[in-house]
Amino acid sequence: MSTVTRFAPSPTGELHIGGVRTALFNYAYAKKKNGKFLIRIEDTDLERSTKEYENNILQSLNSIGLIPDQDPINQSKRSELYLAAAKKLYEDGHAYYCNCSKERLDELRSSLQEQGKKPQYDSKCRELNLSKSNDTVLRLKTPLEGQTIVKDYVRGEIVFENSELDDLIILRSDGTPTYHLCNVVDDFEQGVTTVIRGEDHISNTPRQIHIQKALGYPELEYAHLPLVLGNDKKRLSKRHAATGLEEYQSKGYLNSAILNCLARLGWSKGDKEVFYLDDLIKDFELTEIQRAGAIFDQSKLDYLNSQHLANLSIDEFKIAITPFTKKLDIDIDTHQHLELLINSMRSSAHTLSGIATNLVPYFKDIDSYDQKALEKFVAPAPTILSYIHDALNKIENWNEEVLDNEMNIIKEELNLKVPQINQPVRIALTGSTNSPSLGTTMYLFGREETLIRIKALIESL
RNA sequence: GUCCCGUUCGUCUAGAGGCCUAGGACACCGGGUUUUCAUCCCGGCAACAGGGGUUCGACUCCCCUACGGGAUGCCA
Numbered sequence: 437m438s439t440v441t442r443f444a445p446s447p448t449g450e451l452h453i454g455g456v457r458t459a460l461f462n463y464a465y466a467k468k469k470n471g472k473f474l475i476r477i478e479d480t481d482l483e484r485s486t487k488e489y490e491n492n493i494l495q496s497l498n499s500i501g502l503i504p505d506q507d508p509i510n511q512s513k514r515s516e517l518y519l520a521a522a523k524k525l526y527e528d529g530h531a532y533y534c535n536c537s538k539e540r541l542d543e544l545r546s547s548l549q550e551q552g553k554k555p556q557y558d559s560k561c562r563e564l565n566l567s568k569s570n571d572t573v574l575r576l577k578t579p580l581e582g583q584t585i586v587k588d589y590v591r592g593e594i595v596f597e598n599s600e601l602d603d604l605i606i607l608r609s610d611g612t613p614t615y616h617l618c619n620v621v622d623d624f625e626q627g628v629t630t631v632i633r634g635e636d637h638i639s640n641t642p643r644q645i646h647i648q649k650a651l652g653y654p655e656l657e658y659a660h661l662p663l664v665l666g667n668d669k670k671r672l673s674k675r676h677a678a679t680g681l682e683e684y685q686s687k688g689y690l691n692s693a694i695l696n697c698l699a700r701l702g703w704s705k706g707d708k709e710v711f712y713l714d715d716l717i718k719d720f721e722l723t724e725i726q727r728a729g730a731i732f733d734q735s736k737l738d739y740l741n742s743q744h745l746a747n748l749s750i751d752e753f754k755i756a757i758t759p760f761t762k763k764l765d766i767d768i769d770t771h772q773h774l775e776l777l778i779n780s781m782r783s784s785a786h787t788l789s790g791i792a793t794n795l796v797p798y799f800k801d802i803d804s805y806d807q808k809a810l811e812k813f814v815a816p817a818p819t820i821l822s823y824i825h826d827a828l829n830k831i832e833n834w835n836e837e838v839l840d841n842e843m844n845i846i847k848e849e850l851n852l853k854v855p856q857i858n859q860p861v862r863i864a865l866t867g868s869t870n871s872p873s874l875g876t877t878m879y880l881f882g883r884e885e886t887l888i889r890i891k892a893l894i895e896s897l
Numbered sequence: 898g899u900c901c902c903g904u905u906c907g908u909c910u911a912g913a914g915g916c917c918u919a920g921g922a923c924a925c926c927g928g929g930u931u932u933u934c935a936u937c938c939c940g941g942c943a944a945c946a947g948g949g950g951u952u953c954g955a956c957u958c959c960c961c962u963a964c965g966g967g968a969u970g971c972c973a
Contacts, residue, residue, distance in 0.1 A: 446973050481972055538971080545969085554899045555969060573971055591902070600900055600969090608971040615973045639901055639968035662903080662966095669965070697909095700922090704910055707921050726910075729966070733908050736923050742936080783936040794935090809933095840932095847932090854932035862933065870934040 439471030440628045443497070443504075444619070446478040447490035452679040453732060454634070454664035454672045455493070456500060457698040460716075461661060461725075462632045463502045464699075467717045474626055475508035480618055482512070496681045500691045501713065509626070511618050518613035521621045521651060522574055522606055530650035531606060533572040534561035556602035574607035576647060584642040589659040589722035596642040604643055616640065620647040623656060632722070635660040635729075636671075659722040662702050662729045669731060688760055688788025689737060693744040697737045701730040710743045738786040745782060745791075750775055753782060760792035766799040777880055780872035794870075798880060802867040802889065805896070809869045813859035818897050821860050823850065825890045834883040840875035864893040 443459040445451065459475075466473035475497065479485035494508060511518075525531040536557070545555035557575070566572060579598045586594040606617040613621075623631065638660050648655070666676035673679070684694055692712055700709065703726065705719045748756060754768065761768050771777050777798060784794045814821065827846050831838060847857050861878070862871045865886065871877040878886045 444973090448973075478973060484972075541971095549898060549969095552898055556899095594901070596901075602969090605971055610971080612971085614971070619973085634967095635902065636967055637973095640973090642901095660902085665966090667908095671966075700909060702909090704921095707911080709909095709922050728903055730910090731908060733923070736909065739923055746936080781935090784934075786935095844932095859933065868934085872934090873931070874933085 437629060439466055439469035439630055440474060440626065441466040441471065441630050441632055442474040442476050442623070442626060442628050443502075444476040444478050444622075444633070445493050446481065446484075447486060447493055448481065448484040449489055450680045450682070451493040451496040452672060453681055453684070453694070453698060454679075456496070456502075456681050456694070457664055457701060458632065458634060458661060459497055459502045460695055460698055461659075461703075461720075461722075464713070464716045464720045465630065465632060465659075465722060466505075468720055471629070472505040472627075473502070474506055474628070475504040476622055476626065477508055477510045477512075478615070478618065479510055479512045480613065480615060485512075492682075499685065500681065500695065509622070511622065514618075514622070514625075515613065517625060518618050518621050519607075519611075522613060522617060525576065525606065525647075525650055526574060528650070529577070531574050531576050532562055532564070532603075533566040533568050534575045534603075534605075535566055535569070535572045536560055537571075554600060556600075559603050562603065571609050573605045573609050575603040576606050576643075576650065578603050578643075578646050584645055586638070586641045586645065586658060588638075589657065590662075590725040590727060591638075591660060594638065594641075596639075598642075598646075601642060601646070606647070616643050616647060620644050620651065620653065624648070624651070624653045628656065630657040630659065630722075632659045632661065634663055636663065659725065661725060662727055664698075664701055665729045665731045667731060669729070671729075672732065684737070686789075688757075688790065688792070689741050690744045690748075690756065690788070693737065693741040696744065697740050700736075700740075701732065702726040710740060710747075742783065742786050745788070748782075750778055753778055757788050757792055757795075760788045761795060763789075764792055764796055766792075766796060768795065768799070771798065771880075772882065773880055776876070780876055780880065784870070797866040802864075802892070804867065805863055805893070806868040809859065809863050813855065813869070814863060814893070814897070817856070818894070820850065820852070820857060821864065821890055821894050824857060824861060825887060825894070828878075828883075828890070829887055831883070834879065836873075836875035836879045839878045840873075843874060860893075861890065864890045 441462040443462045445455055463473045477490055479490065522531065541557065544558060548555045562577060578601050582598045584596045584598055586596070588594055604616060605614055607613055641658060664672045666672050681694070685691070695713055696711055699716050703720070703724055705724070745753070757768070768774060768777070781791060781795055785791045824846055827842060831842055843857060847854060850857065858874050859869050861874060862869050865871065865877055865881055872880070881889065
């Protein structure tokens with residue numbers, strides 16, 4: 437049987453990186469098995485679900501390349517299916533109507549808890565043969581004894597005593613189906629074979645297995661992933677800074693780097709740290725997933741991003757950085773030595789937005805100089821710049837070698853140390869002391885612009 | 898409370914009883930290259946939660962404790 441996995445988010449918030457990782461593992465496993473990866477929107481909670489969040493989730497998954505093999509489905513549009521399943525359960529004697537009031541349930545729970553027992557429904561209505569009415573819920577007849585064993589790829593076999601589980605509600609008193617029913621029915625209807633989801637669902641699993649069995653559905657395979665945590669070791673949530681996928685994308689982290697980073701959270705293959713989606717698909721095994729929760733570390737993402745950035749071809753890099761340079765109102769295609777510029781600057785920051793910012797001086801006039809640098813390198817000897825300007829002005833053959841050579845000559849003539857003559861020029865050209873090697877930098881600016889900028893700095897003093 | 902899951906350097910992880918003097922990566926610290934910054938290279942720091950077993954031998958197996966997480970909803 438061909439493998440089918442699914443990512444089943446509920447649209448009650450933006451897609452965060454923990455969700456992306458769950459989707460990623462679902463995707464990778466399906467692809468590895470030559471199966472299908474599906475998306476299901478679990479929007480049965482009308483109160484909290486919104487179309488905006490749904491769109492955000494779908495768009496995010498699409499933008500990062502985790503494309504489903506079929507159009508996503510919405511649970512909110514499939515009630516007939518759930519109702520039909522509920523009806524079958526009732527007719528087959530696997531479910532019963534219950535009219536216990538909320539008050540009774542609350543009392544029951546608290547009194548059981550006082551006795552040190554597990555708070556659960558006492559199955560009062562189980563044999564009463566109640567019929568459906570306005571205030572009845574439909575409950576599943578959970579097996580009273582025996583065990584339910586969840587076979588999990590990452591944790592092995594997890595055993596639950598059936599006596600620990602009560603008769604769960606599958607249809608609310610307003611007639612709408614609950615999560616567990618929808619989940620089980622859809623997994624069956626969609627042909628899902630393998631459930632890969634967060635470990636917060638482990639204790640839900642035996643309940644779902646009971647529904648499956650009652651409905652006569654085949655068994656599923658499970659893999660419960662450890663959770664992605666914030667710095668405080670707490671489960672990632674809105675309280676943590678920067679959890680949304682879009683935030684990372686808009687800061688200029690490459691999709692491939694984000695995916696790489698997320699995949700390494702809970703999974704590894706030998707000493708391989710830098711890899712791509714294709715590698716993951718090839719190497720991935722559910723049994724290799726780590727069992728403990730993992731803290732998301734941004735400095736690791738920074739590193740991985742640098743590596744992925746370095747691996748981009750010039751054309752790929754151009755395409756990747758363009759949205760960021762556009763935002764800063766610069767058009768890198770206008771540069772006369774674009775390839776050299778990119779290769780000189782691509783490692784200047786960890787993110788595309790950082791690199792784009794560093795690129796600005798190469799396209800726009802300097803509107804402010806680094807004051808500290810000015811004080812340190814220019815203020816002590818302001819006349820050096822004029823000397824350099826005049827010397828460079830005589831150079832016709834404007835290339836890196838000649839320029840480096842000339843700077844060396846100037847250094848000898850003035851009997852100065854390298855930083856004393858190099859740094860003022862850097863400041864004149866880029867506004868700061870940071871730039872590629874000086875010959876390259878002057879070459880990148882060209883003869884005319886280099887001279888203009890040196891002059892401009894002299895005049896601004 | 899009860900049930901379930903988990904616990905190796907600051908972080909992500911390797912580790913399937915002797916290969917472990919516990920390996921790699923990020924971060925950090927130091928050095929080199931770059932006549933600046935970044936990159937890159939080299940080196941260093943740093944962990945088996947605690948206690949009992951089992952065993953000739955335990956990071957690895959068992960039990961207990963502690964700590965963290967989840968479930969215990971007419972949320973998903």
